[in-house]
Amino acid sequence: MTTPRARPPARVTRARASRLRASxxxxxxxxVAMFVVxxxxxxxxxxxxxxTRYSKMSELRSTATLLANDIADRIRANQMGGELGPIGYDMxxxxxxxxxxxxxxxxxxxxxxxxxxxxxxxxADWTARVKATLPKGSAWIQFHPGTPPTPDSVxxxxxxxxxxxxxxxxxxxxxxxxxxxxxxxxxxxxxxxYLQVAVAPP
Numbered sequence: 001m002t003t004p005r006a007r008p009p010a011r012v013t014r015a016r017a018s019r020l021r022a023s024x025x026x027x028x029x030x031x032v033a034m035f036v037v038x039x040x041x042x043x044x045x046x047x048x049x050x051x052t053r054y055s056k057m058s059e060l061r062s063t064a065t066l067l068a069n070d071i072a073d074r075i076r077a078n079q080m081g082g083e084l085g086p087i088g089y090d091m092x093x094x095x096x097x098x099x100x101x102x103x104x105x106x107x108x109x110x111x112x113x114x115x116x117x118x119x120x121x122x123x124a125d126w127t128a129r130v131k132a133t134l135p136k137g138s139a140w141i142q143f144h145p146g147t148p149p150t151p152d153s154v155x156x157x158x159x160x161x162x163x164x165x166x167x168x169x170x171x172x173x174x175x176x177x178x179x180x181x182x183x184x185x186x187x188x189x190x191x192x193x194y195l196q197v198a199v200a201p202p
Contacts, residue, residue: 060162064158070129074126078115079199081115081116081118081119082119084143087119091127095186097136098139106121107121135163136159136161137159137160139158143199152199156194156195157179159180159190160191161189161190161191
């Protein structure tokens with residue numbers, strides 16, 4: 001006559017079942033983990049892209065600001081040329097990008113220029129730098145005669161096309177509102193730096 005085998009204690013059975021349940025990950029848990037990791041990678045990629053974009057925008061804006069201040073200093077140094085309007089420093093080309101200026105001759109100590117000639121020589125050198133350092137670099141300069149006690153002044157716009165727009169012809173920030181309206185109509189993604197210069201004391 002065989003003796004019946006003793007059953008294991010209930011606590012031992014429960015402990016073994018618990019170990020079996022905790023011995024691995026389910027497919028759902030693995031998929032959730034992969035989804036979370038993928039979202040983190042995508043967010044990091046977007047952050048790096050935005051960082052690159054805004055770094056480039058900042059670099060171009062700094063370059064345009066330096067160029068605007070450069071021509072402003074030239075106009076202050078040649079005040080008579082600044083007051084000549086269309087035959088001086090005025091550049092009101094409505095097209096974008098604007099056309100560069102060609103100088104009639106070089107101004108030297110041995111062969112000095114008249115104010116109008118010096119203005120054109122300054123513009124020739126300056127617009128060449130604008131074209132070389134900014135994508136589709138453009139310039140708009142316009143003289144405004146003042147009425148006492150308001151001095152004469154010159155408006156300066158330095159513009160460029162943002163090479164990192166989300167899609168062609170779409171403006172992605174508000175800096176385009178600083179541009180001449182005709183430029184904005186031609187190139188919605190245009191960016192500008194604006195500066196007003198007093199060319200005579202009040």
